[in-house]
Amino acid sequence: MPVKPYHHPAAGWGALKYVAINLLKERVSGVNYKSLFAQNQPDGFDCPGCAWPDREHASTFEFCENGVKAVAAESTSKRVTPDFFAAHTVAQLLEQSDYELEQHGRLTHPMVYEPASDKYVPIAWDDAFKLIADELNALEDPDQAAFYTSGRASNEAAFLYQLFVRAYGTNNFPDCSNMCHEATSRGLPGTVGIGKGTVTLDDFEHADTLLIFGQNPATNHPRMLGELRECARRGATIVSINPLRERGLERFTSPQHPLEMLTLSSTPISAMFVQPRLGGDLALIKGVAKRVLELDDRAVLIGVPRVLDPDFIAAHTVGFSDFARDLRTEKWALLVEESGVSREQIDRLAEVFIKGQRVIATWGMGLTQHKHSVPTVQMLSNLMMMRGQIGKRGAGLCPVRGHSNVQGDRTMGIEERPAAAFLNRMARVFGFEPPRHHGYDVVATIGAMMAGKVKMFVGLGGNFAMATPDTPLTFKALQSCALTVQIATKLNRGHLIHGRKALILPTLGRTEIDLQNGVPQGVTVEDSMSMVHISYGLNKPASPALLSEIAIVSRMAEATLGRRHKLKWQAYRDDYAVIRDDIEKVFDDFYDYNARVAKPGGFHLKVASREREWATESGKAQFVPQKIVLDTPIRRARAKHGQRLLVMMTTRSHDQYNTTIYAMDDRYRGVFGMRRVIFINQQDIDMLGMKAGDWVDVESAWDDGVERRAGGFMLVAYDIPRGCIGAYYPETNPLVPLGSVADGAGTPTSKSIPVLLSLAAAS
Secondary structure, three states, X not given: OOEOOOXXXXXXXXXXXXXXHHHHHOOOOHHHHHHHHHXXXXXXXXXXXXXXXXXXXXXXXXXXXXXXXXXHHHHOOOEXXXXXXXXXXXXXXXXXXHHHXXXXXXXXOOEEEEOOOOEEXXXXXXXXXXXXXXXXXXXXXXXXXXXEEOOOOOHHHHHHHHHHHHHHOOOOOOEHHHHOOHHHHHHHHHOOOOOOOOXXXXXXXXXXXXXXXXXXXXXXXXXXXXXXXXXXXXXOEEEEEOOOOOHHHOEEEOOOOHHHHHOOOOEEOOOEEEXXXXXXXXHHHHHHHHHHHHHHHHHHHHOOOOOOOHHHHHHHEEOHHHHHHHHHHOOHHHHHHHHOOOXXXXXXXXXXXXXXXXXXXXXXHHHHOOOOHHHHXXXXXXXHHHOOOOOOOXXXXXXXXOEOOHHHHXXXXXXXXXXXXXXXXXXXXXXXXXXXXXXXXXHHHHHHHHOOOOOEEEEEOOOHHHHOOOHHHHHHHHHOOOEEEEEEOEOOHHHOOOOOEEEXXXXXXXOEOOEEOOEEOOXXXXXXXXXXXXXXXXXXXXXXXOEOHHHHHHHHHHHHHOOHHHOOHHHHHHOHHHHHHHXXXXXXXXXXXXXXXXOXXXXXXXXXXXXXXXXXXXXXXXXXXXXXXXXXXXXXXXXXXXXXXXXXXXXXXXXXXXXXXXXXXXXXXXXXXXXXXXXXXXXXXXXXXXXXXXXXXXXXXXXXXXXXEXXXXXXXXXXXXXXXXXXXXXXXXXXXXXXXXXXXXXXXXXXXXEEEEEEOOOO
16 A cells, blocks of 8 residues: 555664665665764764764764665665766656666766767766866856855865855855755844854753754654653653644654663653644744733733743843734734634643743744745744743754755855855955855746856756756756756756756765875764764775865866966865865864864854854844734635635655655655655545545646646645645645745745645546
8 A cells, every 4th residue: 555554653663674675775885884883973974964963972873764874875886887878868867757866876977968969978077177167267257157055065165165156256156055944044143143053962951841843853854853752751841833743753762772672662752732734833933922921911910920031131132122012912813813723722832831941942944934934933033032041051942954064054155145254254364355246046046047147057966956946947947058067976857957068077975985195084064053073984985086075176166267366276175174274264163173173073163142142233132023924925825716725835755855765655654655645634635525545736826827737646634734735845846936935035935835736637
């Protein structure tokens, strides 16, 4: 059966079974298999998967099921050689699924597209760099090129990349942050002064309450479940706030604990589940804040201890009076209607929050991929400030990033809107004037390619074609480029959607030994909690022809810039410590970089808001009132189509990381051997006059005159609020309009797309 309920705890023996399956499927050799025991260890390599931090004192097993999948995919013995490309045209490869493309294995040689044969053919590295340089230098304006970055790039590679591109003359840095936590990066500076979380892993040991917003840790960052397990076992209250009731936040069996495994027991995780409708988090959080204020007013009236933290508010914040006035005038009926959560449950959630003396609020893309995601992040910050739950042990804000170094890449300057202070420092250290105007983010880059304003695309990792919204339009945009360059470890569809000229440049993975002049090199990453640590690969490279990302970037720069600016590209790629020496000249917090990162576990970057220092205009944390906006695309679509209008969220399966498909199962949601499914409330199935198991087509209900349709999805009855549906990406990315973005962040609104379902023609 393709769909059957999953009644077991998350992880446990099922996780070990699938670890074994993936190691066998990828044909991981015995030598590479042993390297798993060095994953996330002080003298090993950092997991190329998620950005969850490592414990200061790592145990023997510091990896999870999905981390093993990521390492197995990189350590596979399967190879994509020039002979493979000689046997397949691009047209033939395009007929394969994303999963099939991924299964071919590691890229081994630089390849260039040959239009006459519709095939990729080998090219020498020197010739590849000359082609890139010739195309870049032939552009009329540096802003006609865009440089994408995946969150797997190391700090050193990201720093060199932005140095090269700014020396070339543009700030066009679309990157994966633009599609995930950009609302966090843009929202938090307006309240607490910096777009990073305020907690460390140590705080989880002291928290008594955790509010988990819009996350599925069992799939997206499974090692987080180990921390939640320990919190639950010592009595902390955990609340899951998510439209989907995810299995990993119900019960968890830890593979790290033999007694739990041998007795087939498990640990309950969440004490309370709250299921807002898609896009309802802003109203829900505002409702909790309103209730907290009401209870504080009552406490003042009857002379009992305050619910708010007036000392924190007085000493550390501005704007509370306006914020409180807005809360008092907001109507309860509107908050209940917009959140999709009953008044009684909002009150219970407020009681849990008030009872907590040390509260951590975590969130993922369930909060950030909506039109009003910036206000939502700021409202959550407001709520936490009301009770002084920022900047004290065991409490704070915890955005959980996805890819392993997505936060570090932004720290290193992968930013299309760079701060003037950063550019001033770059100018002083490197002796050239960097561009000052803002560049293109992901959505703007696609639009610029369509308009002929961007003519060249370079991708440092990732799968831009499949990760981005409005897939057919994105394909056309890439195909309009004069040259596309993809730096990658494995084949993906983004390599097949190419410009008139195209290069695939294979690179070392993080698990592989990176020798420069016979000396192993380490690279550093920054995790979700601002810890910076070094990573050394242990596996033999998949091919002797591979270059490191740092070597590729520095040689692109050398070929393109020539003797301009006298930057030391050769020295950088000979010894990565030289890069770190220059990083500390640009960023004060990276002082003694090489010495500090050499210590086991690395070092923590100072986050000012954690220390109750506020890098805002006022010099204090800022309460920011937020209105519930009613004139939205979803409301307009519902007015036109009635109750048949549904709101779609895109999500990952358990056998997936970002756009990488490891297998066709999603066992925690009970889906096996398939991906084209729609999770939908049974009452909505009945309302549509359909039944579970029916096959449907999905159409966006957008008002720009463009037809967006994806066909052939099976209805699966699921525990999801009425009016909401869920489906996997990238299969449903064609339904996300390019113009549907978060206000103030530009993030595609992949968690709130108005759609219509109809029976598929073949059903």
